[in-house]
Amino acid sequence: MYKLSGVVKNYKKGRGTVHALQGVDLVIDDAEWLAIQGPTGHGKSTLLQILGGLDRPSAGTVDLDGVNLSRMRESRLTKVRARSIGFIFQTFNLIPTLNAAENVEVALVPLRVSGSARRARAEQALLSVGLGDRLRHLPSELSGGQQQRVAIARALVKEPSVLLADEPTGNLDEGTRDEIIDLLENLWVERGLTMVLVTHDSTVASRAQRLGQMNDGRLTVTPVSGQARQPGPRPTLG
Amino acid sequence: MFFTYLRRELRRRLRQATFTALGLAVGIGLVITVTAASDGVKNGQAAVLHSLYGVGTDITVTQPPVAGASRATTFGFRQQIQAFRHGQIAAGTKININNLVNTQYGTLKSSSVAAVAGLHDVRSAAGGLTLNDVTVTGTVPAVKSGSGSLASSFTTNSFTVEGVDVSNTSLGALSAATMTAGTGFTPGEAKADDAVIDSNYAQQNKLKAGNTVAVGGTSFKVIGIARVPQGGSPPDVYIPLTRAQAIGKTSGASLSSKVNTIYVSAASATTIPAVQTEIARALPKSTITDQDNLASQVSGSLASASSLANNLGKWLSVAVLIAAFLLASLLTMAAVARRVREFGTLKALGWPSWRIIRQVMGESITIGIIGGAAGVALGYGGAALIGKLAPKLSATVGTSGAAPAAGTGGGVLGSLLRNTPHTVSVTLTAPVTISVIVLAVLLAIAGGLIAGIFGGWRAARLRPAAALAKVE
Numbered sequence: 125m126y127k128l129s130g131v132v133k134n135y136k137k138g139r140g141t142v143h144a145l146q147g148v149d150l151v152i153d154d155a156e157w158l159a160i161q162g163p164t165g166h167g168k169s170t171l172l173q174i175l176g177g178l179d180r181p182s183a184g185t186v187d188l189d190g191v192n193l194s195r196m197r198e199s200r201l202t203k204v205r206a207r208s209i210g211f212i213f214q215t216f217n218l219i220p221t222l223n224a225a226e227n228v229e230v231a232l233v234p235l236r237v238s239g240s241a242r243r244a245r246a247e248q249a250l251l252s253v254g255l256g257d258r259l260r261h262l263p264s265e266l267s268g269g270q271q272q273r274v275a276i277a278r279a280l281v282k283e284p285s286v287l288l289a290d291e292p293t294g295n296l297d298e299g300t301r302d303e304i305i306d307l308l309e310n311l312w313v314e315r316g317l318t319m320v321l322v323t324h325d326s327t328v329a330s331r332a333q334r335l336g337q338m339n340d341g342r343l344t345v346t347p348v349s350g351q352a353r354q355p356g357p358r359p360t361l362g
Numbered sequence: 363m364f365f366t367y368l369r370r371e372l373r374r375r376l377r378q379a380t381f382t383a384l385g386l387a388v389g390i391g392l393v394i395t396v397t398a399a400s401d402g403v404k405n406g407q408a409a410v411l412h413s414l415y416g417v418g419t420d421i422t423v424t425q426p427p428v429a430g431a432s433r434a435t436t437f438g439f440r441q442q443i444q445a446f447r448h449g450q451i452a453a454g455t456k457i458n459i460n461n462l463v464n465t466q467y468g469t470l471k472s473s474s475v476a477a478v479a480g481l482h483d484v485r486s487a488a489g490g491l492t493l494n495d496v497t498v499t500g501t502v503p504a505v506k507s508g509s510g511s512l513a514s515s516f517t518t519n520s521f522t523v524e525g526v527d528v529s530n531t532s533l534g535a536l537s538a539a540t541m542t543a544g545t546g547f548t549p550g551e552a553k554a555d556d557a558v559i560d561s562n563y564a565q566q567n568k569l570k571a572g573n574t575v576a577v578g579g580t581s582f583k584v585i586g587i588a589r590v591p592q593g594g595s596p597p598d599v600y601i602p603l604t605r606a607q608a609i610g611k612t613s614g615a616s617l618s619s620k621v622n623t624i625y626v627s628a629a630s631a632t633t634i635p636a637v638q639t640e641i642a643r644a645l646p647k648s649t650i651t652d653q654d655n656l657a658s659q660v661s662g663s664l665a666s667a668s669s670l671a672n673n674l675g676k677w678l679s680v681a682v683l684i685a686a687f688l689l690a691s692l693l694t695m696a697a698v699a700r701r702v703r704e705f706g707t708l709k710a711l712g713w714p715s716w717r718i719i720r721q722v723m724g725e726s727i728t729i730g731i732i733g734g735a736a737g738v739a740l741g742y743g744g745a746a747l748i749g750k751l752a753p754k755l756s757a758t759v760g761t762s763g764a765a766p767a768a769g770t771g772g773g774v775l776g777s778l779l780r781n782t783p784h785t786v787s788v789t790l791t792a793p794v795t796i797s798v799i800v801l802a803v804l805l806a807i808a809g810g811l812i813a814g815i816f817g818g819w820r821a822a823r824l825r826p827a828a829a830l831a832k833v834e
Contacts, residue, residue: 178710179827199714206712217707221370226363233363234712242363278711 125286125318126152126175131184131194133170133341144170145181146341154285155316157309158345159329162338168322169290171338175320176209176288177201188286206234210279210317214291216271218263218278224250225259228278235282249277253307269300273307280311287312289321293328305331368724375697379729382690386733386809387740389679389686390802394741396675397801398792399748406790420634423478423624423641424649425468428613453504457516460497462523462578464612467492467622472607474645475527475624481640483633488533489621491525491606492597495577521563523577524597525606525621528552533625536588536600544571544586552604557582561589563598577601578609686733687809694726694817702824709826718821723814727807734806738799748792 133145144167152158160168173179174186177193186193188208193201210231218227228246237245250259253273263271272292279287292308293301305328312319323329329348336345372379472489479487500516524535528547531537536546542561557577559569564587569575573584582601590596603621610617628637638650698705705718 173827176710179825202709202712202714205710211707211710213707215703217703219367219704219707221374222367226366229363230708230713231711234714234717239363 125154125156125189126150127185127187128174129185129187131171131174131181131186133167133174133179134182143341145174147184148341148343150336150343150345152318152320154318155312156334157312157319157321157332158334158336159332159348160320160322160336160338160343161324161326161329164324166338167341167343168338171343172288172290172320172322175286176211177205202234207282208285210282210284210287212272212275212279212287212289212292214294216263216268216275216295218271218274220263223260223262224255224266224274224277227263227274228281231278231282245281246277249281250274252280252311253277267300268296269303272296272300272304276304276307276311280315280317283315285318287317287319289319291322291324293323293325301325301328364721364724367721368728371721371725372728378693378697379725379732382693382813383729383733383736385686385689386730386806387736389683389809390734390737390805391740391744392679392682393805394738394794394798394802395744395748395792396679397798398741398745398794399790400675401793401795401798402748402791405793420628420631420652421626421638421641422651423470423474423626423645424622424651425470425645425647426649427466427468453502455502456500457502458497458499460495460576460579462493462495462606462610464491464610464617464622465494469612469617469620469622470624470645470648472619472621475621477644478624478626478641481637481644483629483637483640485627485629486530486533487624487626488527488530489603490527490534490623490625491523491603491610491617491621492535492623493523493525493606493610494520495523495599496520497576521598523599523601523606525603525610526600527603533627535597539588539590539596541586542589544584546586546588547600547602552602554602555580555582555605556585556602558586558588558600559584560596560598560600561587575599580605580609683805683809687812690726690729690733690809690813691816694722694813695820697725698722698817698820705821705824706826709824715822719814719818722817722821723811726814726817727810730806730808730810730813733809734803737806738802741798741802742794745792745794748790753790 128148128150131145131148131150132143135142135144148171160171162168170179174181174194177196181194184194188204191204193204196204219230222230225243225246228249229242232242232245247256247259250256250273253276255270255273255277258266258270258274261270263274266274272295276292279289287308289308293304296304308319308321309331311317319332321328321332329335332348334345335348336343470489475487475489478484497519498516499519503515526534526536526547528551529549531547536558539546539558541558544558546558547556557575559575564570564584569584569587571584571586574581575584576582577599582599582605588596588600607617607620612620612622626637626641628634634652638652641648641650708718709715
């Protein structure tokens with residue numbers, strides 16, 4: 125699925141340069157669950173953004189299903205994000221003026237899905253995350269856990285092949301964290317997603333199949349023992 | 363989704379959107395009010411000028427008086443004055459002299475009228491004679507030969523007379539008039555001793571249709587009373603041009619086959635400059651005046667209002683409008699800055715830049731349209747207020763107490779007759795036209811577009827990663 129070769133990312137900061145990624149090599153198989161851990165500021169989120177096409181590497185290549193994302197034009201990259209990649213953010217990033225269903229619909233707008241089909245799919249997505257009775261609620265009327273469920277529904281409503289989550293439980297309490305991770309795991313199994321999850325929480329990281337450690341922009345990946353579940357085949361769109 | 367998102371976002375920042383719309387409303391309302399007031403002032407000036415030069419007249423052609431003619435004019439009383447000075451008329455002799463004289467302009471041949479009428483882009487032309495009827499009465503005093511002042515011994519009465527081309531009354535001084543009694547001229551009356559009297563003059567002198575009035579020593583029958591629209595300083599008496607030419611004098615000479623004003627109607631407003639050029643070529647020594655030139659001769663509070671509306675008013679409304687546009691743009695850019703994370707998320711979800719820009723511009727244009735609607739209402743209100751207050755403005759046409767105009771003559775009789783200025787009152791209106799409303803709508807959309815372009819540009823430049831990294 126993903127193949128990263130010699131990926132480097134540098135940022136200018138004042139007079140100096142920040143070396144966020146220093147020659148990352150990584151292969152992520154289809155339907156694999158990879159967790160990435162590491163101290164703050166060592167490149168975890170940068171790696172995730174490059175995987176998602178939100179940023180471009182300073183050097184190296186990023187292949188997704190044989191297509192080089194690092195050289196792709198912005199307009200095409202936007203279409204790849206629209207169709208194939210789902211994002212979940214630590215701060216949920218819901219549109220505050222839209223209700224739960226409308227927030228989920230927003231992900232289908234670039235795919236030019238008709239209004240009625242959008243509404244139906246959004247409703248189904250929210251049902252699948254247990255928020256069937258919160259369709260018309262604004263984000264300000266939902267708890268943190270509920271908002272993250274809406275964000276998960278939004279990420280998955282378009283049936284992506286990749287789900288990228290940046291600290292999805294970072295703003296949640298312990299009980300809600302477990303609910304969300306359970307939900308993500310179930311969805312991973314049901315849908316055969318390729319999931320990359322950035323977290324500083326070892327409990328969360330231990331649920332993955334493989335664990336990547338980021339240190340000073342360098343990545344080391346090891347298998348995780350104890351993850352018995354396997355993803356099923358990806359369901360086709362009905 | 364577009365309209366839902368737009369509506370919800372404007373509701374979220376209702377205060378800011380209202381403030382922006384209000385700013386645009388004030389600017390647009392000011393533009394409408396000032397434009398309406400300016401149009402009202404122009405209408406007032408046009409009414410003043412139409413009464414002077416007639417409806418339908420785009421250009422007037424006159425001739426400056428010949429240099430040195432003033433001394434010889436003396437209203438046709440040169441021989442009498444000489445006789446007075448040399449004692450050839452005995453003291454105690456009663457004097458009653460009535461002359462019809464050309465005092466203001468030089469003269470043009472009547473054939474010039476046909477020449478001008480034949481020019482390209484000229485719809486029609488008509489000739490006229492603007493004259494003064496002067497009557498001097500009194501008793502010759504005992505004065506030493508060659509010296510002394512005779513002025514105090516005589517009484518002078520005068521009134522203005524217009525020789526009208528009765529075959530073309532759609533142009534000229536009578537074209538703006540309506541008959542309040544009797545009839546106007548017909549083409550068959552070119553040689554008749556018929557006169558039309560101005561309604562104010564008729565009232566002052568207790569004249570009505572059927573009476574007679576002496577013009578240049580000839581008795582004319584009053585066939586009608588004419589009222590010129592408000593704002594005029596019309597001639598007192600109108601007679602056929604042919605009769606005016608027959609009995610009038612200029613510098614002691616006959617006015618036969620002469621006119622001193624040609625009224626010209628152009629084919630359209632856009633051809634007026636071209637017509638002026640052609641007339642200047644055909645009559646190189648003439649003075650060619652259009653409505654704008656005439657307007658510059660009008661003084662008084664009407665002229666001040668015109669200056670105020672066109673200068674201060676125009677620039678003030680432009681300045682306020684620019685300020686409103688700038689404010690709208692700044693507030694839109696600030697709103698986009700506050701939504702950086704939101705737009706970054708949308709980009710991460712696969713929204714292309716054009717969709718985000720469209721959203722921002724849609725919000726700005728909506729605010730612009732609301733501001734424009736409010737501005738139209740404000741503008742209407744401002745114009746209605748001017749109409750309700752209906753301030754009266756004065757318009758003065760002509761010199762005031764100045765030295766005698768060239769050609770009026772100096773000496774005894776010249777000192778007895780001055781070119782008296784005419785001040786008339788005009789009620790200011792403020793008409794709001796469809797074109798002004800259309801202008802307001804376009805300004806509103808332009809305001810929204812400009813603000814949207816600035817905001818959309820800022821939104822388009824966002825890099826998703828940078829936008830998502832921003833902490834709110």
